[in-house]
Amino acid sequence: MISLGDARARVLRDCHRLTDVQVALADALGHVTAEEVVSPEQVPPFANTAMDGFAVVAADTAGATDSTPVTLPVVATIAAGSAGDVAVASGTAVRIMTGAPMPPGADAVVMVEQCRPSADGSSVEVLASVEPGNHVRPAGDDLEVGDPVVAAGVELTPGHLGVLAGIGRTEVRVVRRARVGAMSTGDELVEGDQPLRPGQIRDANRHSLIAMLREAGCEPVDLGIVADDEAAITTAIQDAVASCDAVVTSGGVSMGDFDYVKVVLDRLGESEWMQVAIRPAKPLTFGLVDGVPVFGLPGNPVSSMVSFELFARPALRRMMGHETSGRTILDAVADEDLPRRPDGKIHLLRCLAAFGDDGRLHVRSAGSQGSHQLSAMAVATALAMVPDGDGVVAGDTVPTILLGRSLG
Numbered sequence: 001m002i003s004l005g006d007a008r009a010r011v012l013r014d015c016h017r018l019t020d021v022q023v024a025l026a027d028a029l030g031h032v033t034a035e036e037v038v039s040p041e042q043v044p045p046f047a048n049t050a051m052d053g054f055a056v057v058a059a060d061t062a063g064a065t066d067s068t069p070v071t072l073p074v075v076a077t078i079a080a081g082s083a084g085d086v087a088v089a090s091g092t093a094v095r096i097m098t099g100a101p102m103p104p105g106a107d108a109v110v111m112v113e114q115c116r117p118s119a120d121g122s123s124v125e126v127l128a129s130v131e132p133g134n135h136v137r138p139a140g141d142d143l144e145v146g147d148p149v150v151a152a153g154v155e156l157t158p159g160h161l162g163v164l165a166g167i168g169r170t171e172v173r174v175v176r177r178a179r180v181g182a183m184s185t186g187d188e189l190v191e192g193d194q195p196l197r198p199g200q201i202r203d204a205n206r207h208s209l210i211a212m213l214r215e216a217g218c219e220p221v222d223l224g225i226v227a228d229d230e231a232a233i234t235t236a237i238q239d240a241v242a243s244c245d246a247v248v249t250s251g252g253v254s255m256g257d258f259d260y261v262k263v264v265l266d267r268l269g270e271s272e273w274m275q276v277a278i279r280p281a282k283p284l285t286f287g288l289v290d291g292v293p294v295f296g297l298p299g300n301p302v303s304s305m306v307s308f309e310l311f312a313r314p315a316l317r318r319m320m321g322h323e324t325s326g327r328t329i330l331d332a333v334a335d336e337d338l339p340r341r342p343d344g345k346i347h348l349l350r351c352l353a354a355f356g357d358d359g360r361l362h363v364r365s366a367g368s369q370g371s372h373q374l375s376a377m378a379v380a381t382a383l384a385m386v387p388d389g390d391g392v393v394a395g396d397t398v399p400t401i402l403l404g405r406s407l408g
């Protein structure tokens with residue numbers, strides 16, 4: 001058996017960053033930047049007011065209080081979006097709205113809550129003394145020309161998109177998404193709601209895998225169900241690698257007489273069949289066919305999902321420029337015994353995780369732990385990595401992978 005870490009390193013070794021592409025901001029969320037962006041302009045582009053109020057010369061407000069107000073004539077009103085070219089002479093005020101440019105001559109804003117305008121709006125009593133710069137946002141207060149905005153290699157967030165739009169960018173250069181084919185293999189598999197004949201089961205894995213691809217930021221390609229037939233699998237994989245950046249398959253990588261995926265991958269390219277020291281998801285075939293990574297994941301439904309999570313997801317994210325799997329691993333407190341037998345493997349238990357009042361992550365089993373029992377995987381929010389031995393006793397801690405779902 002090969003350790004989880006070694007198997008993952010083996011897979012990552014052959015998965016390289018994809019090419020760059022220019023995308024519209026609207027399509028850029030979650031992509032990794034392939035350029036460093038610096039600001040070509042000041043943000044904000046002009047000094048403006050942070051408050052609704054009155055633009056004044058600060059010195060004119062000296063000594064103003066609620067009981068000794070300073071009265072100033074109001075010479076104009078400027079709204080956000082106006083050019084703001086009315087000058088404020090000493091001894092006058094301009095009524096001003098948040099975001100409007102500071103009028104020439106004014107050096108401070110008194111917020112409306114500290115003013116008492118006259119009924120006809122022609123004058124205002126200022127009830128507080130303010131310093132120059134009060135409630136004024138100077139030009140370039142957020143970004144100066146040449147300031148770094150986003151570094152290369154950064155996963156774009158909604159905030160980044162706002163910042164990029166704020167400097168006039170409509171597009172950004174990113175690492176492109178991986179187009180990844182997903183196929184199920186197995187003579188027993190039936191699609192959708194077709195009636196089952198004896199011995200048949202419905203294809204679950206392709207649907208989970210396509211969804212996991214989407215979650216990982218890939219563009220999934222549905223390659224359907226392929227029979228346990230060496231020629232059919234050969235053709236399907238050859239076709240897939242011709243149009244995909246990577247391929248994930250389920251089934252056919254174990255020790256059975258009809259497990260052709262590993263045979264085909266071995267024949268078509270460089271591949272390695274691994275017995276990984278984990279449970280579930282021990283068998284994994286990984287290979288390059290025409291330079292395209294192919295992940296031969298095991299067929300048991302939980303195994304295929306766990307194998308995707310541990311091997312395909314980090315590899316595909318690496319191809320898309322991410323440096324990590326994007327998963328958080330924390331030491332969690334077991335709220336119940338998590339028993340097991342020693343077998344040289346790490347057991348990945350499907351768990352429900354939640355933060356307790358003690359601020360720590362707590363886990364308990366999400367249900368039946370057989371590798372064919374997808375129900376517990378469906379509700380699991382975490383995988384507890386129970387080390388080899390007799391298991392974890394309630395109250396002990398266990399390293400736990402959070403699966404990126406809302407925690408209960």
Ligand code: AMP
Pocket residue numbers: 184185186188189201202203204205206250251252253254256259298299300301
């Ligand atoms: P295999 O890895 O091909 O030996 O399959 C292991 C087990 O998983 C068998 O019980 C298969 O019937 C089952 N299985 C394989 N592929 C799927 C699938 N796509 N959906 C549901 N179960 C599957």
Ligand code: MG
Pocket residue numbers: 185186187228251252258259299
């Ligand atoms: Mg099979």
